[in-house]
Amino acid sequence: MTTWLLRRLVWGALTVLGVLGFLFVLFFATAQPEDVARRAIGEKAPPEAIAQWIANHGYDRPRIWNPENPFDTMLLEHYRRMLTFDFGRSDADDVPISQRLGDGVGPSLALTVPLFLLGLPLALAASLLVAFFRETYIDRMGVVLAVVAMSISILIYILAGQYLIGVLLRWFPISGFASDPSVIARFLALPLLVGLLNGIGSDVRLYRTVFVEETNRDYVRTAFAKGAGDGRVMARHVLPNAMIPILTHEVVRIPFLFTGALLLESFFGIPGLGSITVDAIHANDFATLRVMVYLGALLFVAGQILTDLAYTLADPRVRLG
Amino acid sequence: MSRQQAFALALGLGLAAFGCSNNPYPDADDTLRVFYTAYSEPPKTLDPQVAYSTVDHDVLSNIYETLLEYHYLKRPYQLIPGLVVDVPEAEPQPDGTVAYRFQLRRGVLFAEDPSFSLGGEGVVQRELLASDVAFGILRIADPAVNSPVLVPLSKIAGLAAFGERLQKLRDEEPGFSSLRIDEQYRRAGPATGVRATNPDRLEIVTQVPYPQILYWFAMPFTSPVPWEAVAWYDGEGGRPGFSEIAVGTGPFRLTRYDKRSRIVLDRNPDWWGARHPEWGAPSATYPTEGMPEDVARGTLDPALAGRALPFLDRIEMRLEKETIPAFAKFTQGYYDRSTIPKESFDQAVRNGALSPEMEARGMRLERAVRPGVFYLGFNMEDPVVGAAAGDRGRLLRQAMSLAVDVQEFLRIFLNDRGIPAQSPIPPGIFGYDEEYRNPFRTPDLARARALLAEAGYAGGIDPETRRPLRITFDTGDTSVQSRLRYLYFIDAWKRLGLDVELAATNYNQFRDKVRRGAYQLFMWGWVADYPDPENFLFLLWSELAQSNGGGPNTANFADPRYDALFHDMKDRGNDDRRLEQIAEMRALLEHERPWIELFHPEDYALVHGWLQGFAPMGLPVPTWKYHAVDAEARAERRTAWNRPVRWPLAAGVVLAVALLVPGIVTWRRERRA
Numbered sequence: 001m002t003t004w005l006l007r008r009l010v011w012g013a014l015t016v017l018g019v020l021g022f023l024f025v026l027f028f029a030t031a032q033p034e035d036v037a038r039r040a041i042g043e044k045a046p047p048e049a050i051a052q053w054i055a056n057h058g059y060d061r062p063r064i065w066n067p068e069n070p071f072d073t074m075l076l077e078h079y080r081r082m083l084t085f086d087f088g089r090s091d092a093d094d095v096p097i098s099q100r101l102g103d104g105v106g107p108s109l110a111l112t113v114p115l116f117l118l119g120l121p122l123a124l125a126a127s128l129l130v131a132f133f134r135e136t137y138i139d140r141m142g143v144v145l146a147v148v149a150m151s152i153s154i155l156i157y158i159l160a161g162q163y164l165i166g167v168l169l170r171w172f173p174i175s176g177f178a179s180d181p182s183v184i185a186r187f188l189a190l191p192l193l194v195g196l197l198n199g200i201g202s203d204v205r206l207y208r209t210v211f212v213e214e215t216n217r218d219y220v221r222t223a224f225a226k227g228a229g230d231g232r233v234m235a236r237h238v239l240p241n242a243m244i245p246i247l248t249h250e251v252v253r254i255p256f257l258f259t260g261a262l263l264l265e266s267f268f269g270i271p272g273l274g275s276i277t278v279d280a281i282h283a284n285d286f287a288t289l290r291v292m293v294y295l296g297a298l299l300f301v302a303g304q305i306l307t308d309l310a311y312t313l314a315d316p317r318v319r320l321g
Numbered sequence: 322m323s324r325q326q327a328f329a330l331a332l333g334l335g336l337a338a339f340g341c342s343n344n345p346y347p348d349a350d351d352t353l354r355v356f357y358t359a360y361s362e363p364p365k366t367l368d369p370q371v372a373y374s375t376v377d378h379d380v381l382s383n384i385y386e387t388l389l390e391y392h393y394l395k396r397p398y399q400l401i402p403g404l405v406v407d408v409p410e411a412e413p414q415p416d417g418t419v420a421y422r423f424q425l426r427r428g429v430l431f432a433e434d435p436s437f438s439l440g441g442e443g444v445v446q447r448e449l450l451a452s453d454v455a456f457g458i459l460r461i462a463d464p465a466v467n468s469p470v471l472v473p474l475s476k477i478a479g480l481a482a483f484g485e486r487l488q489k490l491r492d493e494e495p496g497f498s499s500l501r502i503d504e505q506y507r508r509a510g511p512a513t514g515v516r517a518t519n520p521d522r523l524e525i526v527t528q529v530p531y532p533q534i535l536y537w538f539a540m541p542f543t544s545p546v547p548w549e550a551v552a553w554y555d556g557e558g559g560r561p562g563f564s565e566i567a568v569g570t571g572p573f574r575l576t577r578y579d580k581r582s583r584i585v586l587d588r589n590p591d592w593w594g595a596r597h598p599e600w601g602a603p604s605a606t607y608p609t610e611g612m613p614e615d616v617a618r619g620t621l622d623p624a625l626a627g628r629a630l631p632f633l634d635r636i637e638m639r640l641e642k643e644t645i646p647a648f649a650k651f652t653q654g655y656y657d658r659s660t661i662p663k664e665s666f667d668q669a670v671r672n673g674a675l676s677p678e679m680e681a682r683g684m685r686l687e688r689a690v691r692p693g694v695f696y697l698g699f700n701m702e703d704p705v706v707g708a709a710a711g712d713r714g715r716l717l718r719q720a721m722s723l724a725v726d727v728q729e730f731l732r733i734f735l736n737d738r739g740i741p742a743q744s745p746i747p748p749g750i751f752g753y754d755e756e757y758r759n760p761f762r763t764p765d766l767a768r769a770r771a772l773l774a775e776a777g778y779a780g781g782i783d784p785e786t787r788r789p790l791r792i793t794f795d796t797g798d799t800s801v802q803s804r805l806r807y808l809y810f811i812d813a814w815k816r817l818g819l820d821v822e823l824a825a826t827n828y829n830q831f832r833d834k835v836r837r838g839a840y841q842l843f844m845w846g847w848v849a850d851y852p853d854p855e856n857f858l859f860l861l862w863s864e865l866a867q868s869n870g871g872g873p874n875t876a877n878f879a880d881p882r883y884d885a886l887f888h889d890m891k892d893r894g895n896d897d898r899r900l901e902q903i904a905e906m907r908a909l910l911e912h913e914r915p916w917i918e919l920f921h922p923e924d925y926a927l928v929h930g931w932l933q934g935f936a937p938m939g940l941p942v943p944t945w946k947y948h949a950v951d952a953e954a955r956a957e958r959r960t961a962w963n964r965p966v967r968w969p970l971a972a973g974v975v976l977a978v979a980l981l982v983p984g985i986v987t988w989r990r991e992r993r994a
Contacts, residue, residue, distance in 0.1 A: 035829040042373035045469035047871040052467045093365045094564055138984040166343055167649050169966045173345040175646040176639055177582045269640055271581035
């Protein structure tokens with residue numbers, strides 16, 4: 001187990017280093033420090049101000065190779081900052097990035113945690129229902145609705161949700177956010193509803209297949225033969241045995257709760273980490289973008305390791321090593 | 322209770338818990354005098370010496386004040402005293418420099434702030450001094466501040482030298498950078514052209530005549546800043562950086578700055594204008610004079626005219642990155658004014674006027690031409706379309722100019738939001754001539770073909786290749802929408818037989834091409850910093866050519882006569898001679914055609930009937946102190962417009978039950994069988 005964990009950590013570290021390297025190369029293949037500076041201090045800024053900004057932000061040093069001092073390059077500085085978690089300040093507005101992360105993680109979690117906590121049981125309940133009524137019209141209708149739900153772009157859900165719920169029915173605000181507990185639910189209701197609708201289709205499709213496969217197994221027949229009720233068989237026998245694929249699907253999502261939901265946050269005006277990422281891309285804000293990518297890579301690796309560990313908990317037959 | 326009933330109840334309770342309301346604000350705020358507005362991207366900085374975007378200025382120019390301001394209603398734009406008693410006159414000096422003496426108002430206070438404790442224990446506030454204005458101006462030269470306006474303001478004697486001395490000390494003297502900022506500036510020595518001669522007197526000296534300097538004193542860059550705030554807000558120890566706070570003397574103060582969602586400005590109870598209405602200061606009193614249209618618009622309403630400002634208690638700004646939700650909230654009454662997204666344009670505007678539906682809701686449409694210009698530019702250093710091609714290149718440019726029908730372009734792509742440009746100078750700026758018609762800006766394909774033939778490109782054919790002349794149109798926008806716009810121009814030139822190829826890259830690559838001079842034709846725009854023709858005609862001054870250090874003259878236009886005229890014109894006051902010079906420069910541009918002038922953009926704003934004192938300004942200057950709201954009328958309308966429709970919820974529950982129950986019943990029957 002320890003060897004396995006060490007091996008996974010080493011591979012994970014190499015993956016993260018590779019991602020950081022790729023990000024650096026790709027970013028500076030398409031953007032010059034002048035562009036970053038111009039976006040930060042304005043299109044009208046004269047060349048002198050641009051040059052000063054570049055010097056102030058350390059983008060004037062050689063990018064990859066410095067014959068005079070091999071340790072004084074942008075690439076090494078990039079790695080140093082990320083590996084020591086010295087995130088520095090945003091290129092766009094000079095705000096400390098760690099402060100921005102701290103400000104953004106709350107709103108992100110306010111959306112993603114309820115989305116996860118409501119979405120999982122809802123998807124499990126719906127898929128258990130259609131699996132239970134398999135080969136009836138409830139099953140067929142459920143599958144058709146799931147396929148339709150997963151085929152529609154999230155943008156359509158967002159725009160339709162905003163128009164239908166926010167404009168026509170006037171149940172909730174169209175967009176916005178307030179951390180005040182008295183009104184936060186009002187703002188989160190619509191993005192939650194949209195997020196649930198967007199995610200439930202593919203989840204139900206997947207879990208239904210898993211449940212149907214399980215319900216055809218001998219132990220289920222045995223349970224029914226012993227006189228167990230429908231609910232008990234589905235909840236106590238089928239559900240635990242279907243946990244491995246469900247865990248694979250769900251545990252890997254948990255770390256990404258922290259990085260927020262890119263489109264939902266952006267369209268609903270939720271100031272979370274997802275919208276920080278989108279803003280950094282739009283603003284050529286390399287300093288922020290690399291932190292978000294770095295954290296995303298770290299969380300991805302963590303999610304993979306967590307998933308593997310979860311297998312051992314869900315299925316005693318699985319041994320890591 | 323059945324499971325279906327329980328589900329319906331849970332949903333109902335859920336909706337009830339959420340209040341089932343689309344009101345994004347606390348209900349208690351409904352009757353307050355709050356101005357609600359949206360912004361589309363977070364401010365980059367609130368440092369007045371650095372901020373250069375409209376949203377930055379929207380926030381900080383209501384908190385920081387300037388020595389001068391613009392008259393709210395009079396056009397052309399007219400400077401009025403802000404923090405000073407009078408607009409100063411230029412005083413030419415024997416040595417060729419020009420002095421401006423500003424007399425500051427006494428008794429002006431900065432808003433309360435903990436940073437003032439640096440000046441003494443328990444101090445939370447102090448009076449504005451001339452040295453605060455000087456400090457703000459010196460910050461422009463501080464390399465660590467990196468102000469984007471140092472170059473034009475380097476005409477102030479000794480300002481650039483101050484920055485150089487400061488940097489030298491920081492580089493050479495260990496520990497200098499950790500000194501308090503006021504001490505650093507003191508050690509670097511004064512700038513000779515920035516002198517606080519008394520607590521209420523400031524003398525500014527320009528090295529050369531530069532009448533536009535006064536406009537800079539109406540921009541936030543020259544706002545007074547307390548040194549205490551700069552020293553205190555250093556981004557350390559949990560304190561925000563100076564770019565994230567604002568400590569000014571203005572009518573509002575910053576009370577909440579979650580810039581990624583919400584910004585709140587509250588009325589500053591210590592504002593000098595509110596404490597001293599008896600002064601009748603022009604910048605603290607609603608104007609009693611304006612333009613004829615102000616009478617019809619209601620912006621000279623006797624209920625407002627002559628009253629002490631401001632009328633609002635609070636300004637609520639909410640981030641709305643997407644235009645459609647922002648506009649929908651405006652129509653629900655949750656924003657007091659809005660721009661019109663193109664998707665909703667037909668809903669709001671019919672035949673250039675407000676649609677009957679919007680009018681029935683008591684809204685108003687406000688239109689204002691922005692002091693800006695959009696144009697197609699030729700790279701004058703290009704061997705085919707530029708000056709090197711001599712008469713042939715000029716005739717080609719003239720022909721291409723004659724092919725572009727901008728009126729049609731505006732109709733198709735911008736819902737007619739703009740007026741065709743005849744020269745770089747827009748309406749409202751000295752030198753704009755309403756009667757002037759550029760002979761190369763009225764579409765005339767026959768004449769264009771004749772000019773092309775005269776250039777040696779008969780039918781658009783390049784005699785060297787015997788194929789249509791190939792020209793590259795470089796853009797930094799790859800979106801489909803922009804592509805359609807560029808194709809409109811390309812189609813126009815195709816009618817002359819020219820083969821114009823669109824080279825659309827991302828913006829960074831486009832900038833790189835511009836840097837390398839690898840472009841022939843481009844589209845660009847410019848919006849004025851200040852309302853002076855110099856701020857437009859400098860875009861074609863050879864000293865600011867793109868090829869000469871990356872200046873804003875992207876066309877790389879260089880004409881000795883134009884340069885000489887510009888050189889003289891830029892330093893003159895608005896007299897007849899200046900008008901003649903501008904006319905001559907305009908004629909040169911008309912003939913040489915480094916630009917194909919397209920349009921001056923026109924802003925359309927929708928305003929609710931309960932918002933009073935709203936006049937479009939064009940320039941990014943503070944206007945919110947002139948706004949007033951009828952909060953009762955707004956609350957009434959909001960309630961009427963936003964009653965939730967609940968029946969679809971019950972219908973949804975009934976539908977779900979109706980779909981599921983037969984299946985369950987059948988399944989149970991089959992199981993029993």
